[in-house]
Amino acid sequence: MTATVTPATSAAPSRVRRLGLGLLVAIGPLSIAAVRAILPYGTTDTSAELFTKIAAHQDVGSAVLWLSLLATFTLVPGTIALGLRAAGHSRRLGTAALVISVAGFSGLPAIVAVDQAALSAAAAGVPADVAARLLDQLIGEPTVAAGTTIFVIGHIVGVVLLGIALWRGGILPGWAGFILAISQPLHLVFAVIAPNQLLDGCAWLLTAIGFALAAVSAPRTPATP
Numbered sequence: 001m002t003a004t005v006t007p008a009t010s011a012a013p014s015r016v017r018r019l020g021l022g023l024l025v026a027i028g029p030l031s032i033a034a035v036r037a038i039l040p041y042g043t044t045d046t047s048a049e050l051f052t053k054i055a056a057h058q059d060v061g062s063a064v065l066w067l068s069l070l071a072t073f074t075l076v077p078g079t080i081a082l083g084l085r086a087a088g089h090s091r092r093l094g095t096a097a098l099v100i101s102v103a104g105f106s107g108l109p110a111i112v113a114v115d116q117a118a119l120s121a122a123a124a125g126v127p128a129d130v131a132a133r134l135l136d137q138l139i140g141e142p143t144v145a146a147g148t149t150i151f152v153i154g155h156i157v158g159v160v161l162l163g164i165a166l167w168r169g170g171i172l173p174g175w176a177g178f179i180l181a182i183s184q185p186l187h188l189v190f191a192v193i194a195p196n197q198l199l200d201g202c203a204w205l206l207t208a209i210g211f212a213l214a215a216v217s218a219p220r221t222p223a224t225p
Contacts (some may be wrong), residue, residue, distance in 0.1 A: 022215035025078030028105075029208035031071035037136045038200030043191045047135035048128065054115070055122035057130075063087050075105040079162070082214050084161060089169025097161035106155020110147025113115070114138060152158065159184040159207060166214045176217075180210025 040057040041050045054061045082186045083098025100213025117138050121131040138144055183206035190200035 008090055019216055021081060022212040024074070025081055025215045026074030026208045026212040028071045028078050029211055031067045031074070033101045033201045033204035033208060035067045035071070036089075036154025036187070036204055037197055039064060039197060042127055042195050044195065047130075047139065048132040049133060050114070051118050051121065051128055051131045054118040055128070057127075058122055061119040061122070065091060065119065067113065068108070068115065072108050072112070075108065076102055078211060079105055079158075082162060082166065083209060085171055085214065086169050089171060093161060094165040094169060097165045099158075100154050101162050102154075104151055104156070104158045107147040107151030107154060111151055111165035113144055116192050149215045156184040156188055163210060166210075171217050172210070174212055176210060176213045179206050180214070183207040183210060 017083040038060055040060045070172070079101050080098065084092065085103060086094030087098055114135060118135060120130065121122065121134060126134070139148075163172070163177045163179070163181025163183075166172040166180065167174055172180065183203050187200055188202035188207065190196045190203055
């Protein structure tokens with residue numbers, strides 16, 4: 001006699017896989033949310049101000065580097081997983097979101113290089129004026145500047161497109177797609193236009209929530225072709 005697997009039983013492993021994926025893809029944006037909340041300097045600070053604040057809070061600077069390393073290893077794979085889901089249900093928009101967001105998050109090491117240099121200089125006792133000149137030189141170095149530009153533009157535009165593509169593909173409901181799409185523009189506002197570290201961290205928390213929801217949601221009938 002052949003045993004029959006019930007739909008509920010067969011669906012259980014799928015739910016477990018989606019929950020696991022949800023946890024994994026949320027790690028990257030959650031790491032950056034923590035970074036933005038504890039960062040000892042402001043995005044608009046000068047190199048001299050950045051170094052002075054890192055030197056005064058080296059333990060926090062070290063935590064920022066560890067969290068950034070975790071994000072470096074998790075953001076791109078998580079984004080690829082969601083981008084592939086989006087592209088599978090909203091081909092053109094999903095593919096554009098995948099390419100742009102992955103390119104953007106791949107530029108994260110260029111941003112982190114500045115924090116690494118500042119913390120290393122502080123730990124070595126490098127004079128503040130020398131460290132500031134070093135950081136200015138590093139920030140202006142072509143590959144760092146290019147990586148920073150790609151990161152800034154790519155991760156903001158890419159996540160906006162990803163939120164829209166996941167909604168149009170029927171993977172996220174409208175409100176969840178909106179949360180994801182608006183999260184990185186909010187990050188831009190609270191990091192640069194009206195600096196507020198707590199709200200900046202909350203903006204990245206919205207990204208993490210959107211990522212997790214997209215990973216655990218079962219596809220529905222797309223909202224648009």
